[in-house]
Amino acid sequence: MDGAANTTLPGVNASCPETIDDFRNQVYSTVYSAITVVGLLGNGFVLYVLLKTYHEKSAFQVYLVNLALSDLLFVSTLPLRVVYYVHRGSWFFGDLLCRLSTYMLYVNLYCSIFFMTAMSFFRCVAIVFPVQNMKLVTQKKARWVCACIWAFVILTSSPFLASGSHVDKYNKTKCFEPPQSSSSLSSLLILHFVAVVLGFLLPFLVITICYTMISWTLLKNSLKKNQADRRKAVGMILVVTAAFLMCFTPYHVQRSVYLLSMVPPGQDCMTQLRMQKSVVITLALAATNCCFDPLLYFFSGGNFRRKLSTFRKHSWSSMTSVPKRRVSLQDQCGESFKE
Numbered sequence: 001m002d003g004a005a006n007t008t009l010p011g012v013n014a015s016c017p018e019t020i021d022d023f024r025n026q027v028y029s030t031v032y033s034a035i036t037v038v039g040l041l042g043n044g045f046v047l048y049v050l051l052k053t054y055h056e057k058s059a060f061q062v063y064l065v066n067l068a069l070s071d072l073l074f075v076s077t078l079p080l081r082v083v084y085y086v087h088r089g090s091w092f093f094g095d096l097l098c099r100l101s102t103y104m105l106y107v108n109l110y111c112s113i114f115f116m117t118a119m120s121f122f123r124c125v126a127i128v129f130p131v132q133n134m135k136l137v138t139q140k141k142a143r144w145v146c147a148c149i150w151a152f153v154i155l156t157s158s159p160f161l162a163s164g165s166h167v168d169k170y171n172k173t174k175c176f177e178p179p180q181s182s183s184s185l186s187s188l189l190i191l192h193f194v195a196v197v198l199g200f201l202l203p204f205l206v207i208t209i210c211y212t213m214i215s216w217t218l219l220k221n222s223l224k225k226n227q228a229d230r231r232k233a234v235g236m237i238l239v240v241t242a243a244f245l246m247c248f249t250p251y252h253v254q255r256s257v258y259l260l261s262m263v264p265p266g267q268d269c270m271t272q273l274r275m276q277k278s279v280v281i282t283l284a285l286a287a288t289n290c291c292f293d294p295l296l297y298f299f300s301g302g303n304f305r306r307k308l309s310t311f312r313k314h315s316w317s318s319m320t321s322v323p324k325r326r327v328s329l330q331d332q333c334g335e336s337f338k339e
Contacts, residue, residue, distance in 0.1 A: 042291060068297075073107070084175060098163075106157045106195075112289050159191055204248075255283075
């Protein structure tokens, strides 16, 4: 579970006198508080602008709305985690909210990965195969893709609902804690490596192939593309790749190493503590993905910036009651995935 960086784990030397509880509580309470503020404001603002300009329909906007919704659902559970870690690992909110808080972390994590993968794939189609783009990239197809992503992630993440709250030997109600039995640890290992393959390695492979094809196409047609379009495409590649590598790669790599290290017993105390601290840090990094997503909206080829400009003009017009001629967005930029 996401509380796997604790000290009483099956297969791990339980005689280690030191713990990382203070480190864990301080890091999680601080990072989750910051993510709550930034994620709520950033994604809330983006979602507000997108919904206000929803008459300017586009397939890409469908992905942006779903990504923002996923982030906001996760951010809404973070205050519960902050309270938990501020009170040094005491849970006050009942078993159901404990299960939902754990569940929403993984739903957001893998929804974000799959939505970014889908956006990268269709952006690749728009740039590399511009003729086929008109048929493949439609709002209807985007809605179906998003519905399939939600259904797949919700169903495959459901095992995390099995982890609820429990009372420890000190009569404290705990949540987000790792399994305490060897059989539960085996199940966690299987679940984790299935998630690594389906939820990380395959999407990462797709994104790598898509961005390689986009980069090759831009280099090959450098004389035909204007510099503004090239900068927007390259900026999108850099931002998405950086967010993917900073948030998701450290978490999946370090968590795999940590879970495998739990199988053979007898590790020395310092090794245990270093591994546990690294899990705390990488999980905190993974949770920051909802803060990066508003940047992805802004650098997604200028379309969101255009919507923001349109939204500001409409808002100013309604405030001053000055009628303005309506401009067709289709005349300005055509299909939503075009650069």
